[in-house]
Amino acid sequence: MKTKRIGILTGGGDCPGLNAVIRGVAKTAIHRHGMEVVGFLDGFEGLIEKRFLFLDHARVSGILTMGGTILGTSNRANPFKRLVIDEGAVKEADASDDCLQLYGDLRLEALICVGGDGTMAIADRLSRKGARIVGVPKTIDKDVMETETTFGFDSARAVATDAIDKLHTTAQSHHRVMVVEVMGRNAGWLALESGIAGGGDVVVIPEIPFDIEAIIGAVRKRSLYGKRFSIVVVAEGAKSVGGEQVFQHSPGGGVQQPRLGGVGRLIAEQIEKHPEMECRVTILGHLQRGGPPTPCDRLLATQFAVKAVELAANQQFNHMVAQKGGRLVPVPLERVAGKQRRVPLDSPLIEAALALGMHLGAD
Numbered sequence: 001m002k003t004k005r006i007g008i009l010t011g012g013g014d015c016p017g018l019n020a021v022i023r024g025v026a027k028t029a030i031h032r033h034g035m036e037v038v039g040f041l042d043g044f045e046g047l048i049e050k051r052f053l054f055l056d057h058a059r060v061s062g063i064l065t066m067g068g069t070i071l072g073t074s075n076r077a078n079p080f081k082r083l084v085i086d087e088g089a090v091k092e093a094d095a096s097d098d099c100l101q102l103y104g105d106l107r108l109e110a111l112i113c114v115g116g117d118g119t120m121a122i123a124d125r126l127s128r129k130g131a132r133i134v135g136v137p138k139t140i141d142k143d144v145m146e147t148e149t150t151f152g153f154d155s156a157r158a159v160a161t162d163a164i165d166k167l168h169t170t171a172q173s174h175h176r177v178m179v180v181e182v183m184g185r186n187a188g189w190l191a192l193e194s195g196i197a198g199g200g201d202v203v204v205i206p207e208i209p210f211d212i213e214a215i216i217g218a219v220r221k222r223s224l225y226g227k228r229f230s231i232v233v234v235a236e237g238a239k240s241v242g243g244e245q246v247f248q249h250s251p252g253g254g255v256q257q258p259r260l261g262g263v264g265r266l267i268a269e270q271i272e273k274h275p276e277m278e279c280r281v282t283i284l285g286h287l288q289r290g291g292p293p294t295p296c297d298r299l300l301a302t303q304f305a306v307k308a309v310e311l312a313a314n315q316q317f318n319h320m321v322a323q324k325g326g327r328l329v330p331v332p333l334e335r336v337a338g339k340q341r342r343v344p345l346d347s348p349l350i351e352a353a354l355a356l357g358m359h360l361g362a363d
């Protein structure tokens with residue numbers, strides 16, 4: 001009887017904990033189930049372009065603490081929309097049949113797709129074409145549907161909180177308003193949780209459109225109470241009441257994706273129109289995705305990995321591993337694909353922020 005074999009790929013933006021998953025999957029598959037493990041390079045690009053390697057014990061040894069992904073990733077590669085240059089023009093082609101062919105040629109029992117909502121949507125489509133998939137949710141944004149958390153989030157929250165802590169000293173010393181813009185795409189988890197953990201004064205999230213006059217009013221009110229500085233934490237996906245999200249870069253077609261960013265600067269410009277308020281902006285950007293995973297993310301990533309291999313071994317395919325009520329459970333990919341989990345307005349986090357007297361950008 002031939003040795004069973006599973007594949008793994010990491011898709012979308014990188015984050016701390018991806019290597020912990022790769023290691024956890026490979027070790028569990030090899031030691032517990034006697035399987036072989038194939039790692040595809042650069043996310044779905046490796047599946048499309050037949051670029052892969054075998055993950056033996058030696059290849060995954062020593063990577064638990066490393067940020068990024070030893071397999072590489074891509075947030076552009078999509079087997080259903082492969083970008084090809086045809087007579088000088090960029091066109092989309094469907095390479096999904098080729099991917100399934102490779103999947104079959106490699107005799108894969110299952111393909112473990114580690115990624116966010118985009119990766120899960122592609123994984124779901126591949127599963128409908130016959131691939132046996134197991135999903136593992138990753139992202140610093142914590143916006144994957146049907147799971148309470150994703151690995152990568154805790155590490156990013158630690159970076160953002162540390163930045164807010166550090167900005168406090170300058171804010172206090174110079175009596176300034178410090179605006180800090182954090183990532184999170186269309187969800188405010190990262191801004192809200194780092195804002196609460198770092199003791200921010202105003203936290204602006206995409207789920208609550210902001211009113212610039214309300215933000216300025218909150219800063220002014222603090223000064224009336226003798227607080228001569230304020231920390232304003234802004235999620236990159238925030239937008240004003242009746243306004244639009246702010247993008248750094250307009251999509252140029254082809255491989256370019258629209259990139260959120262810059263709303264913090266716009267808010268600071270408005271604050272600085274008031275001469276009594278001196279303001280500085282810090283955009284944390286990709287620092288939030290770097291560095292080693294926190295112990296919490298290492299644990300979560302490792303547990304997700306063990307569960308994913310268990311699902312594959314038990315032939316429970318086309319599900320994503322999710323955390324619900326603190327336990328790891330499988331949820332059908334179709335319930336996750338194409339959706340984003342945003343901060344509900346009745347979240348206990350919002351309640352706590354308001355109870356503390358934090359301002360959430362709107363009256």
Ligand code: F6P
Nearest residue numbers: 013139140141183184185259260
């Ligand atoms: O989804 C993770 C994330 O870091 C978002 O928070 C951010 O909007 C986006 O990716 C940035 O993507 P890129 O690395 O392509 O600039």
